[in-house]
Amino acid sequence: MKKPIAYNPEKLLYKPIFTKDELAYLEALNSVSKSEYLLSPRNIQSFSISFAHTSAVLEGNTYSAVEAELLLTLGQTGAHRQLSEALMLKTMQSSFNYIVEESQHSKTDARRPLSYIVKNAHAMVSEGILNQQYCGTARNEPVLITATDYIPSDIPQQLEDGLQIIETEYDSIKNTFEKAVYIHQNLSYLQYFYDHNKRTARNMCAYTLLADNKMPVMFTERSTEEYARAVISYYESEPADYSAFKDYFIASYERVCSRMNAFAVEQAHALVFSTNQDINL
Structure with missing residues (x-):
């Protein structure tokens, strides 16, 4: 029998995630993604539908992409x-x-304060699904997480302290891609809310990139198990190990940056190599 893995608040303290070469590649991907056109009404509506659908599929939703579009548009x-x-x-x-x-x-x-945005994002993603008392508020009871031996804290004050640590660390991180992965993994790890923590984490990951004029990442439905394994790997790592999730993030970012530029990956590699950086991805 495996030993239970208790919540460790020190895990919330930021440590570098990507290598210099990986960050250069992510920046190159964004630069060729045509993200400057994302916020046009047509494009952002289409992206919001795809984002909602892929995020829902990660939660077991059985709607197809076409059905999701018909629902959200008509x-x-x-x-x-x-x-x-x-x-x-x-x-x-x-x-x-x-x-x-x-x-x-x-x-x-x-x-606005990060914690304010996190709580509002959670309240909106939970509206009509969770009891109102659970929307945007700290959990006050234990929760089980399937497929892992990790046991989150069930002490409300510890959860509040954890969210404050996340906010402080987030605000101190300079690189946007580092911030995006940090917020996703640590909101998921903290399990501040009664439910819908990863849904909120995915939204906050996208928020972080959008706030810096970067293409937001979308975690594809084609790799549901890979996503779960990458998140759980972080839960169970000691000390904190982002490696599985950062690899998943890079692959997902390649896909999303190719949505408006089919040659984004090839162009990004060429751009990185043209600056004489030896990158291994």
């Missing part, structure tokens, strides 16, 4: 689908649209 529910699945897609899109608005607000006004 209000047509999928044949023989549960209403809870339709609600999941709608709340995920609403929460994504919220973080898009927040990311743009941060460019013209002082950014």
Whole structure:
């Protein structure tokens, strides 16, 4: 029998995630992704649908991409689908649209506190799904996480302290890609909310990139198991090890940067190599 793995607040302290070469490659990918066109009304609507769908599939949603588009554009529910699945897609899109608005607000006004954005993003993704008392508030009871021996804290004050640590560390990180992976992994690890922690973490990961005018990452439905393994690997690592998730992140970023430029990966590699950086990915 494996020994249970207790919550460790020291894991929330930031440590570098990517190598210099990996960061150069991610920057190159973004530079050729045509992300400057993402916020046009047509493009951001399409992206929000895909983001909601891929995020929902990671939670077991059975809607196809076409069914998700019909639901979120025309209000047509999928044949023989549960209403809870339709609600999941709608709340995920609403929460994504919220973080898009927040990311743009941060460019013209002082950014609202990270914890405020996190709690609002969670409340929106949980609306109508969780009991209202659980939306955007700290958990006050234990939770089980399947497929792992990790046991999150169930002490409300420890959860509040953990969210504060995350906010402080996040604000201190200079590189946007580092911040994006840091916030995703540590919100997932803390399990601050009763449920929907990873959904919120994915939104905050996207928020971080959007706030710096970068293409937001989308975790594809084609690798649901890979995503789960990469998240759980971090839960169970001691000391904190981001390696499995950062590899998954890079692969996901390649896919999303190819959505508006089919040659993004080839061009990014060429761009990196042209600056004489020896990169191994």
